[in-house]
Amino acid sequence: MTSTPASIADLYRQGFAAHQAGRLQEAEQAYRQVLGMDPEHIDAQHLLGVVAHQVGRNDLAVDFIGRAIAKAPRRPDFHSNLGLVLNQLGRHAEAEAALLAALRLRPKYADALNNLGIALAAQGRNEEAVATYRKALKLQSNHPDASNNLGLAYASLGRPLEAEARYRAALRFKPDFAEAHGNLGLVLAGQGRCDEAETSYRAALCLRPTYRDALNNLGVLLSDGGRWAEAEVVLREALRINPDAADAYRNLGAVLTHQKRAAEAEPVLRVAARLGPEAPEAHLNLGAALHDLRRLGEAEAAYREAVRLDPDFADAHTNRAYSLLLAGRLEEGWREYEWRWRTRQLAGGARGFDAPLWSGEPLEGRTLLLHAEQGLGDTLQFARYAPLVEGAGRVILEVQRPLARLMASLPGNIQIVVRGDSLPTFDIHCPLLSLPRAFGTTLDSIPSSAKYLTADPDAAEGWRQRLAHRAGRRIGLVWAGEARKGFAELAAVDARRSMPLSAMAALAEVADVSYISLQKGAPAAQAGEPPPGMALTDVADELTDFADTAALIENLDLVISVDTSVAHLAGALGKPVWLLNRYDTCWRWLLNRDDSPWYPSLRQFRQTAQGDWPSVVRAVRDALIALPAQDG
Numbered sequence: 001m002t003s004t005p006a007s008i009a010d011l012y013r014q015g016f017a018a019h020q021a022g023r024l025q026e027a028e029q030a031y032r033q034v035l036g037m038d039p040e041h042i043d044a045q046h047l048l049g050v051v052a053h054q055v056g057r058n059d060l061a062v063d064f065i066g067r068a069i070a071k072a073p074r075r076p077d078f079h080s081n082l083g084l085v086l087n088q089l090g091r092h093a094e095a096e097a098a099l100l101a102a103l104r105l106r107p108k109y110a111d112a113l114n115n116l117g118i119a120l121a122a123q124g125r126n127e128e129a130v131a132t133y134r135k136a137l138k139l140q141s142n143h144p145d146a147s148n149n150l151g152l153a154y155a156s157l158g159r160p161l162e163a164e165a166r167y168r169a170a171l172r173f174k175p176d177f178a179e180a181h182g183n184l185g186l187v188l189a190g191q192g193r194c195d196e197a198e199t200s201y202r203a204a205l206c207l208r209p210t211y212r213d214a215l216n217n218l219g220v221l222l223s224d225g226g227r228w229a230e231a232e233v234v235l236r237e238a239l240r241i242n243p244d245a246a247d248a249y250r251n252l253g254a255v256l257t258h259q260k261r262a263a264e265a266e267p268v269l270r271v272a273a274r275l276g277p278e279a280p281e282a283h284l285n286l287g288a289a290l291h292d293l294r295r296l297g298e299a300e301a302a303y304r305e306a307v308r309l310d311p312d313f314a315d316a317h318t319n320r321a322y323s324l325l326l327a328g329r330l331e332e333g334w335r336e337y338e339w340r341w342r343t344r345q346l347a348g349g350a351r352g353f354d355a356p357l358w359s360g361e362p363l364e365g366r367t368l369l370l371h372a373e374q375g376l377g378d379t380l381q382f383a384r385y386a387p388l389v390e391g392a393g394r395v396i397l398e399v400q401r402p403l404a405r406l407m408a409s410l411p412g413n414i415q416i417v418v419r420g421d422s423l424p425t426f427d428i429h430c431p432l433l434s435l436p437r438a439f440g441t442t443l444d445s446i447p448s449s450a451k452y453l454t455a456d457p458d459a460a461e462g463w464r465q466r467l468a469h470r471a472g473r474r475i476g477l478v479w480a481g482e483a484r485k486g487f488a489e490l491a492a493v494d495a496r497r498s499m500p501l502s503a504m505a506a507l508a509e510v511a512d513v514s515y516i517s518l519q520k521g522a523p524a525a526q527a528g529e530p531p532p533g534m535a536l537t538d539v540a541d542e543l544t545d546f547a548d549t550a551a552l553i554e555n556l557d558l559v560i561s562v563d564t565s566v567a568h569l570a571g572a573l574g575k576p577v578w579l580l581n582r583y584d585t586c587w588r589w590l591l592n593r594d595d596s597p598w599y600p601s602l603r604q605f606r607q608t609a610q611g612d613w614p615s616v617v618r619a620v621r622d623a624l625i626a627l628p629a630q631d632g
Contacts, residue, residue: 042072053085061085076105080112095119110140129153144174163187178207182214212242226488231255246276254285262292280309284316296327314342325587334437358430360438363393366427371398373431380568384452385435387411405547409454446597451574459551472512478561480523496582497563499613505531506621571599583607
């Protein structure tokens, strides 16, 4: 029976209706039947290509649509759809040519302009893409795809507020637009609006639970907020959906490392490096896991690879510095540590003085400003260098307010200034933690005199009289650091270096000891309920600054402290100090030693496993009990 035009038209209409209803297999069958009956049916040829694109067979789609264009070269929709498919294939220059052909045929064609913007943006031509998307929106203001894509272009140009506005516009036009929710989350996260970003990511995932980019970005957001257990669940789901996603492996490995599960993180991060060997972040994260496993040589090699891939990768340089310093390779470590100012943690902390940075050259009578940069303990540790400079020129030392009175006891004629107050005139400057580099400090040349700070004699005498009736040894206790908010990683470090006072219960077993609380901050309240049998005097409220604390320590026989500024203070005063050190030790305490080249009076008691304070406290108890048999 001969096919009639009417039967071909009916079959085409059936296929088109199925296509519109989303029944793609049925539509494909109908279009193929039409072409079998009429090989010159260009609309069936074109829509067969559209169906192929919709089911992910883009190479086939190019073939079908190309045949339709060959038969009907003046159909702008054919050229526009060819550009769409070529964009999907990453053939963006060819897509641009196809879309320009569509626009020559129909200049006011919003869909073609939107697709052209995609091609331009993919070629890094974001300014042109912005202009193109704006043309599309001028023709069709409620075009959600063009609005979303304009947001992407603005984001790429570093214009987050304009990007946010366009994503929100796209969502007004199409509230169930999962990609716009996900993109909005990303730009909100970049502005530090984390709660809003999380809401947007979760909205995207409600619409599309398998939206891998939203899962990955939500995982990063949760990780940055220190919600690592939640982040792990989300990232594992992202990998379940796409087992070859290198970025999800990278982020999962980082989350495991943050949870101090480096042994689990290492194989995950090696997969990330295999899937995405050109991503410097993969090698950075692998280095962090290896550092935590104390395989410092391998960690440094991973960081070197990250730097090779991105020579300006500040986090990789700085992490490499930590591994070098922890390994005792100080000269190399100090050089790398200068990258710290460009890390996320310290970004914006560099002072930006007009005066040049001092790197150890002769001062020749110039005035040098030395300035504190990080924590109180860092200032206490590195203030030792100020007297070594004084004499070659005038020295101004800027410190945190709680340290100002104490720092006046440094040897030499050093002018002390409180950070935040007006600075005197100076010619050259140096942050305190850059001084070891300026001096070329090695393990053998650390300036480690027995003491370089001194307590006020009158204040010390006042404490001597108050403590005179205390029986036995007088020992100061510090069990927790200062909670550092704003960076989840720093807060996690504080949690690991700290313990509750109750964890020190074994010290109550030592006879002839009077314990004095030197604890400050919120954990100081625990001194009101010491462990049973512990004679603990709480005078922390009377310690208004470090000069007060120094005067009290001057009258103690020993200070026992976790890794806080008080440990540095006792060491700088030359008083015996026992450091209770976490497993993932700070670089300054080095590895595999129970002393410190920075403080001759310091002894370390180290965790042998993550979080194992009980064995550390028992070792301290035993050492206290053994003291009379050693040196009294």
